Amino acid sequence: MSNIYIIDIDKYFNGNHDYEKEEYNRIINKHWYKIPYVINKLGDYCKKNNYKNIIDIGGGSQTYFSPSTHIVDICIKNKNIDTNINIIKADIDFDKIPFQDKYFDFCYSRHTLEDTHNCTFIFNEMTRISGCGFIETPSPLIEALKGVDYESDVKYSGYLHHRYIIWSEIENNTIHILPKFPLIDLLKFDDNFLKKLINIANNFPIYWNNYYVWDTNNKPNIILYRHGINFDINNDYGRLLYRAIIESIKYTNHFVNNLLK
Numbered sequence: 001m002s003n004i005y006i007i008d009i010d011k012y013f014n015g016n017h018d019y020e021k022e023e024y025n026r027i028i029n030k031h032w033y034k035i036p037y038v039i040n041k042l043g044d045y046c047k048k049n050n051y052k053n054i055i056d057i058g059g060g061s062q063t064y065f066s067p068s069t070h071i072v073d074i075c076i077k078n079k080n081i082d083t084n085i086n087i088i089k090a091d092i093d094f095d096k097i098p099f100q101d102k103y104f105d106f107c108y109s110r111h112t113l114e115d116t117h118n119c120t121f122i123f124n125e126m127t128r129i130s131g132c133g134f135i136e137t138p139s140p141l142i143e144a145l146k147g148v149d150y151e152s153d154v155k156y157s158g159y160l161h162h163r164y165i166i167w168s169e170i171e172n173n174t175i176h177i178l179p180k181f182p183l184i185d186l187l188k189f190d191d192n193f194l195k196k197l198i199n200i201a202n203n204f205p206i207y208w209n210n211y212y213v214w215d216t217n218n219k220p221n222i223i224l225y226r227h228g229i230n231f232d233i234n235n236d237y238g239r240l241l242y243r244a245i246i247e248s249i250k251y252t253n254h255f256v257n258n259l260l261k
Contacts, residue, residue, distance in 0.1 A: 143162065
């Protein structure tokens with residue numbers, strides 16, 4: 001299949017491990033960057049489907065998706081952007097993306113949604129302008145572990161600057177968005193479960209990210225969790241975080257097995 005290795009989630013979380021190994025106790029391998037296999041397969045997918053109009057949302061200050069014909073971002077810091085690419089400066093939290101419905105063949109966005117303020121607006125704009133697309137965000141598994149960020153120590157969970165924990169659910173092709181409250185730093189997992197998560201983080205780079213895909217066969221859906229409206233922070237936050245980790249792993253396995261062939 002590939003050089004991507006995935007876990008059998010049921011066997012893995014029910015199996016036994018040597019918990020004395022260092023890789024079960026702390027993050028020692030950090031997989032922050034793009035996974036080339038994923039990016040290459042997405043490029044192959046676009047080429048296979050003869051996609052001509054491709055938009056990258058938020059790629060102006062990082063390595064953008066190379067097949068892109070357009071980039072939208074509020075800050076264009078990347079000086080290596082191809083001169084043939086159309087650059088649109090816009091504040092995606094508030095500005096409508098200036099294209100008609102379904103103008104693009106494919107929409108790509110990596111490590112952007114979790115940084116924004118108005119994530120439902122942005123998601124609706126992405127799915128409006130393109131009938132097919134891909135969103136990658138840091139996974140809930142990584143956001144739940146301490147010592148991930150290069151500026152962090154063992155006190156803080158995940159990346160320090162992120163506003164949301166995002167995961168994908170297979171059944172209804174729904175992307176879930178949970179505010180990343182300070183409470184996350186106080187939550188405690190069962191020790192064995194925590195060690196398994198740390199081992200995944202150290203040895204399986206594919207699970208450092210959450211993936212979401214929509215197209216005509218997989219209609220886009222979104223749920224934003226709001227305290228006092230559709231969840232209660234005191235009673236539900238830990239449960240939702242656990243659910244986020246498990247469902248993100250399942251979607252990742254589905255993504256690799258079915259969409260990265």
